[in-house]
Amino acid sequence: MGEVTAGLFVPQRQHGSILRTGFHFSRGKWKGQQLKNIWVWQCQAVTQSKSLIAIKNQMLNPSTYSSRIATDIPLYESPGASFDQYLEDKPRVFKAIFPDKRRSQQLNEEEWRIQMLPIQFLFLTVWPVVDMRLRCKSEGKDYPPNVPRNITKVLELVITRWELQGLDNVLEPSQFTLGVKGALYPDRLGMRSRLKGQLEINISFALPPMLALVPEDVRQSVAELVLKRLVENMKDKVNGSLLADYSEFKRKKSNNLV
CATH class of the missing domain: 3.30.530.20 (START domain)
Known part of the structure; x- marks a missing residue:
């Protein structure tokens, strides 16, 4: 039983490909969403920064x-x-x-x-x-x-x-x-x-x-x-x-x- 349970948390090779099951799959999906959020926040920050720079330039000129x-x-x-x-x-x-x-x-x-x-x-x-x-x-x-x-x-x-x-x-x-x-x-x-x-x-x-x-x-x-x-x-x-x-x-x- 312990071996079966442990098997859920390690990679298993099937037909030459690596499959992730159980916790590893959920964690990978969560990490992907987290990276996506970070990318969105960065894009928003860059956009806001450009807007502020544009406004600042307009105020200076x-x-x-x-x-x-x-x-x-x-x-x-x-x-x-x-x-x-x-x-x-x-x-x-x-x-x-x-x-x-x-x-x-x-x-x-x-x-x-x-x-x-x-x-x-x-x-x-x-x-x-x-x-x-x-x-x-x-x-x-x-x-x-x-x-x-x-x-x-x-x-x-x-x-x-x-x-x-x-x-x-x-x-x-x-x-x-x-x-x-x-x-x-x-x-x-x-x-x-x-x-x-x-x-x-x-x-x-x-x-x-x-x-x-x-x-x-x-x-x-x-x-x-x-x-x-x-x-x-x-x-x-x-x-x-x-x-x-x-x-x-x-x-x-x-x-x-x-």
Whole structure:
């Protein structure tokens, strides 16, 4: 009986092959399953590791988005109230573009601080606070790119400082950059004048973990839509309120001459 029992635990040769029976077969199957589990865990670990590396690389390499828009509309000037004269009154021009006094304050002769409306980007909502400088340039000196040197007067808009409120626990200030450049000028051809301008917004930031997993094409589409709305809003104010204020400027100048 003991020999029979022992025979269950040792290999037996039959027809030139080794057969495992009893405990040895079960143990071998268990070991195979264990090795399979280890292999699965290793694959999962490698996959997770690659995902973490990809996210880390995305966070280290900032994503950059930009939007640019131009305006070109008829400009009706009068001899005693040229658009050049109007641009020289920078506080008036600023007020025409940013009429909400509650969200702006003048810092010096050329700079204003603006609390912009909230910007929503996927899961994030931010409240930008920017310092904008308005500076007049003439005689072709230091004109912005794409502005002809024969233009008599150019108003340049540049953001000199920014702060993003609402991202304290998401992004460090060093992980975000914001650039806004614009120009506004009268382009005269014979007796006709046109108001021309350009505005460009660039943002660059290291992706926080909550955005790193969002596909790049989705992020690109949303970012471009957000920036496009911002520049179109600026363009609407130039085409609307700025020209309306210039008309008021001409009317007052005309009344003073009478």
